[in-house]
Amino acid sequence: MNTLQNLLTGLVALIHCYIMVLETFLWKTAYGMKTFQLTPERAEMTGVMAQNQGVYNGLLAAGLIWSFFIASREWKRNVRIFFLLSVFAVGLVGAYTAMVKILFIQSLPAFLALVAVYFSARRNAA
Numbered sequence: 270m271n272t273l274q275n276l277l278t279g280l281v282a283l284i285h286c287y288i289m290v291l292e293t294f295l296w297k298t299a300y301g302m303k304t305f306q307l308t309p310e311r312a313e314m315t316g317v318m319a320q321n322q323g324v325y326n327g328l329l330a331a332g333l334i335w336s337f338f339i340a341s342r343e344w345k346r347n348v349r350i351f352f353l354l355s356v357f358a359v360g361l362v363g364a365y366t367a368m369v370k371i372l373f374i375q376s377l378p379a380f381l382a383l384v385a386v387y388f389s390a391r392r393n394a395a
């Protein structure tokens with residue numbers, strides 16, 4: 270189960286690194302506009318907001334990556350849970366306010382990683 274939680278947490282971190290790059294650097298490119306279904310005018314109007322969102326997504330990824338380098342099992346679990354819950358919550362808000370597919374891109378992987386962390390912690394406690 271440790272391997273599964275590490276793989277799922279790593280996947281969530283990679284997803285958020287990818288989103289950070291899209292929002293921070295590629296928002297106004299053809300690829301970014303296609304990904305987020307934007308017109309050039311809308312991309313231009315929302316570019317600063319997208320960069321801000323990108324920074325938040327980068328910080329979520331950084332927190333998850335940080336969890337791989339924490340020596341204490343308890344702190345590793347706590348930091349990982351905090352950032353995975355944050356990703357899950359942000360995904361729910363994004364699904365409600367922007368696009369439903371965000372629920373599957375962000376919240377579902379975070380939820381699966383949280384389940385793996387939970388069962389890994391239970392297994393290690395036994």
